[in-house]
Amino acid sequence: MFSGEMPTDELTAEAERVLRICTACMYCDGLCPVFPAIDGKHRFDLSDLNYLANLCHNCRGCWYACQYTPPHPFAVNLPATLAAVRRRSYADYLWPAAFRRAFRAPVAGIVAIVSLIMLATLALVLMSRPPAALFGADDSEGAFYRVLPWSVMAGAAGASLLWAVGCIALATLRFWRAIAPDVPRGALLRALAPALRDIVTLRHLGGGGPGCNDIGERTSQRRRLFHHVMVAGFAGTLLSTVTAAIYHHGFGVAAPYPLTSLPVLLGLVGGVVMLAGIGGLLWIEYRADSEPADRTEVALNVAFLVLLGLVTLSGLAVLALRDTPAMGLLLAGHLGLVFGLFLVLPFSKAVHAPFRAAALLRAAAEKAAAVARRKPDRG
Known part of the structure; x- marks a missing residue:
């Protein structure tokens, strides 16, 4: 199970790495709205990652369809990565910010x-x-x-x-x-x-x-x-x-x-x-x-x-x-x-x-x- 408890910069880098692999492959296009949203893109800023993470419905179809999941060296785990980004987005935009640690x-x-x-x-x-x-x-x-x-x-x-x-x-x-x-x-x-x-x-x-x-x-x-x-x-x-x-x-x-x-x-x-x-x-x-x-x-x-x-x-x-x-x-x-x-x-x-x-x-x-x-x- 993916813990998601990594520094913000590392999680952002991991999410961008995984999504770049997905945009190059696009085998899962049609499974959910995430893949049409990333089609043709090669760079993802933080707002893009937060958008895509919340667009993901965690159906996990891409996990079972993907040829790059562990133990493949690419180690693509898109559902877990987007779940961690999604949870972080709840805290990033929370008001009041003092309660962010609750997530x-x-x-x-x-x-x-x-x-x-x-x-x-x-x-x-x-x-x-x-x-x-x-x-x-x-x-x-x-x-x-x-x-x-x-x-x-x-x-x-x-x-x-x-x-x-x-x-x-x-x-x-x-x-x-x-x-x-x-x-x-x-x-x-x-x-x-x-x-x-x-x-x-x-x-x-x-x-x-x-x-x-x-x-x-x-x-x-x-x-x-x-x-x-x-x-x-x-x-x-x-x-x-x-x-x-x-x-x-x-x-x-x-x-x-x-x-x-x-x-x-x-x-x-x-x-x-x-x-x-x-x-x-x-x-x-x-x-x-x-x-x-x-x-x-x-x-x-x-x-x-x-x-x-x-x-x-x-x-x-x-x-x-x-x-x-x-x-x-x-x-x-x-x-x-x-x-x-x-x-x-x-x-x-x-x-x-x-x-x-x-x-x-x-x-x-x-x-x-x-x-x-x-x-x-x-x-």
């Missing part, structure tokens, strides 16, 4: 911050609520807010989510300005629709058609499928939250809601579906060939998936045990996990989504510009 030891950073937030939430609840409110069985209307007032719950969630959205948006903007400073406006507008299609469908997790080499040489669509399942489950939980907000503010009905109510049903189905997607992705990470992987990026993936799984499981536990004395502590633990998740999002694997979207937009814009140049002059 070097993602598990330790995520565990430390989320644990601290959970403990702080539990301490707040224990100090502010009487024992009867915390340890007594209560499933009546407004029971959740007798554990933690709505204003505190909504305020903490809103502030931590706003922090995450702001940090990730600024990082993505910095990344976009670095990788696409000269994209023509017309090409960019024409690229919006095809780029959005690629982003939503995860087309490039198809490895050029047959699928990714998730586990060995055989291709499959598993990773693409599990990604879609996880996102669908997340959409269900998001709709549950929105519906609950409508119940609370529009109808004046406070949580918890009946088991047959729309917010509960959406949350239950969304949570179960989301766990299925998370479990599938973790299974792929466990079974995957380690040689074409970057060890720290794998840890980053697993830490994020496990955290998402814990948030989902804790939410389902609150739902299942809300009429028992355990509800208060379970709710406090769930909220601590949610607040912690929001706070660590800017330096977690979550940033891969907007960074990859930006890379796909540049690739689509370059394709649109190339098509425009090939059109005959009608003047």
